[in-house]
Amino acid sequence: MSEVAVKSRAPREPLFSKKNKRLVTDPLSDNNPVTIQVLGICSALAITVQVKQALVMGASVIFVTMMGNYVISLLRNLIPSRIRIIVQLVIAASLVIIVNELLKAYMPDVSEQLSVFVGLIITNCIIMGRFEAFAMGNKPWPSLLDGFGNGLGYAILLVIVAVFRELFGSGTLMGYQIFGNSLPNEESGLYTIGYVNNNLFILPPMALIIVGIIIWVQRSRNKALIEDH
Amino acid sequence: MAVNRDSNGYTFGFAIALVAVVGTSLALIATGLKPLQQKNEVIKQKMEILRAMLTKEEMKKVDRKNANEKFDQYIDLEKAVVLDINGNVKEGAKAFDVDIRKEYKDKEMKDGDRNYPMFAGSKDGKTIYIIPVVGKGLWGPIWGNLALGEDQSTIDGASFGHKGETPGLGAEISQPFFVNRWIGEKITNESGEFETFEIVKDGSGGKPKKVDGITGGTITSKGVEEMVNRCMVPYAVYFKNNKKS
Numbered sequence: 460m461s462e463v464a465v466k467s468r469a470p471r472e473p474l475f476s477k478k479n480k481r482l483v484t485d486p487l488s489d490n491n492p493v494t495i496q497v498l499g500i501c502s503a504l505a506i507t508v509q510v511k512q513a514l515v516m517g518a519s520v521i522f523v524t525m526m527g528n529y530v531i532s533l534l535r536n537l538i539p540s541r542i543r544i545i546v547q548l549v550i551a552a553s554l555v556i557i558v559n560e561l562l563k564a565y566m567p568d569v570s571e572q573l574s575v576f577v578g579l580i581i582t583n584c585i586i587m588g589r590f591e592a593f594a595m596g597n598k599p600w601p602s603l604l605d606g607f608g609n610g611l612g613y614a615i616l617l618v619i620v621a622v623f624r625e626l627f628g629s630g631t632l633m634g635y636q637i638f639g640n641s642l643p644n645e646e647s648g649l650y651t652i653g654y655v656n657n658n659l660f661i662l663p664p665m666a667l668i669i670v671g672i673i674i675w676v677q678r679s680r681n682k683a684l685i686e687d688h
Numbered sequence: 689m690a691v692n693r694d695s696n697g698y699t700f701g702f703a704i705a706l707v708a709v710v711g712t713s714l715a716l717i718a719t720g721l722k723p724l725q726q727k728n729e730v731i732k733q734k735m736e737i738l739r740a741m742l743t744k745e746e747m748k749k750v751d752r753k754n755a756n757e758k759f760d761q762y763i764d765l766e767k768a769v770v771l772d773i774n775g776n777v778k779e780g781a782k783a784f785d786v787d788i789r790k791e792y793k794d795k796e797m798k799d800g801d802r803n804y805p806m807f808a809g810s811k812d813g814k815t816i817y818i819i820p821v822v823g824k825g826l827w828g829p830i831w832g833n834l835a836l837g838e839d840q841s842t843i844d845g846a847s848f849g850h851k852g853e854t855p856g857l858g859a860e861i862s863q864p865f866f867v868n869r870w871i872g873e874k875i876t877n878e879s880g881e882f883e884t885f886e887i888v889k890d891g892s893g894g895k896p897k898k899v900d901g902i903t904g905g906t907i908t909s910k911g912v913e914e915m916v917n918r919c920m921v922p923y924a925v926y927f928k929n930n931k932k933s
Binding site: 508509537538546550557560563628662 | 693694698699702703706707710713714717718721724725728732752827828851852854855856857903904
């Protein structure tokens with residue numbers, strides 16, 4: 460893990476102290492799990508074709524990182540260190556199964572769209588990364604905030620990539636046509652003057668290129684993020 | 689507390705307790721939600737059948753809440769039949785209870801034992817035959833329903849579904865633009881024999897028996913081709929035999 464675990468010390472800290480707020484805001488920009496720590500890239504490639512899927516996936520990951528961090532933090536003094544990774548994995552896996560079962564029962568349409576990707580949340584490195592680097596050494600409340608912040612940082616990046624890919628790949632946002640109707644023989648809007656959707660945006664490599672551009676922009680704005688080795 | 693957290697006994701005890709707690713709670717959640725999930729699946733199945741026979745406008749009025757009554761309104765389950773692979777009617781079998789996806793997955797099953805259900809619906813006084821099909825795409829199962837018009841040959845409507853095809857590529861088989869390419873095609877030639885379809889890439893899909901595939905979704909498109917060509921055979925035989933008599 461590249462980042463240093465933040466140690467919480469004061470026993471009577473206000474719930475939203477400056478330090479606790481930073482736990483949520485840091486992962487959104489200067490310590491973003493995807494662009495800075497480069498974790499969870501695989502799912503950022505897979506489910507960013509449409510904004511809606513990115514939103515639900517982001518929400519599911521936020522739930523798992525939050526709840527998982529909280530539970531791990533509660534158990535942190537009980538977990539035997541030799542099997543801690545397995546324990547973390549069991550907790551992450553059961554939370555993901557719960558999410559999957561709930562989606563199937565109450566949001567069957569969304570569950571169908573996400574299909575296998577919900578199950579693949581287990582393999583998202585961000586989750587195990589936060590469990591091991593933060594929740595194992597911090598109290599439940601900061602851990603909950605840290606999980607929320609990192610989940611949100613992941614979700615935001617996912618949505619940014621998805622906006623580009625859906626807009627230029629399919630000409631839609633959240634399923635609504637932005638540039639007009641692109642179906643053959645029914646063209647309207649921009650498509651009548653010869654605009655065509657860029658199929659490359661639908662293919663996974665484009666997600667990597669967009670993430671790369673975001674990393675570039677972010678590091679050129681904040682030189683402190685550039686590693687010099 | 690003087691418990692040695694590095695001792696073997698503690699480690700084993702913790703692992704066993706964790707698994708017991710997690711296992712029990714997951715089992716409870718899964719069992720508790722099972723009825724809801726099964727209800728969702730039955731409704732989904734009914735909606736898929738309706739989607740094949742209804743137009744887009746009519747389908748807009750159907751949602752998960754009223755799917756059951758709409759299904760009863762359009763489909764007469766009494767007239768549904770189950771065929772065997774040779775196109776003969778299996779007496780006493782209930783079409784809605786046949787799980788063709790499960791049968792397709794079961795590689796041990798003999799071809800002679802497989803069931804081929806067909807539903808009969810009526811719309812605007814015309815009979816429509818709805819045939820469920822199942823096959824495999826790139827990542828997992830794909831399925832669909834084809835609705836044949838009164839001539840028992842022209843495809844009147846269709847719906848395709850999939851479990852986990854790539855969004856934006858193979859998953860597009862369920863989109864109207866792809867489904868509409870099938871409408872108007874005939875499954876049989878003049879003498880009533882089944883003729884296979886071909887998914888093409890060169891844009892010649894306007895010709896009979898050819899359907900344009902999806903760019904970037906070739907394997908899924910080919911899966912649809914194989915699925916339709918394999919599943920429709922018994923029905924074509926059934927229709928031919930029943931016309932003679």
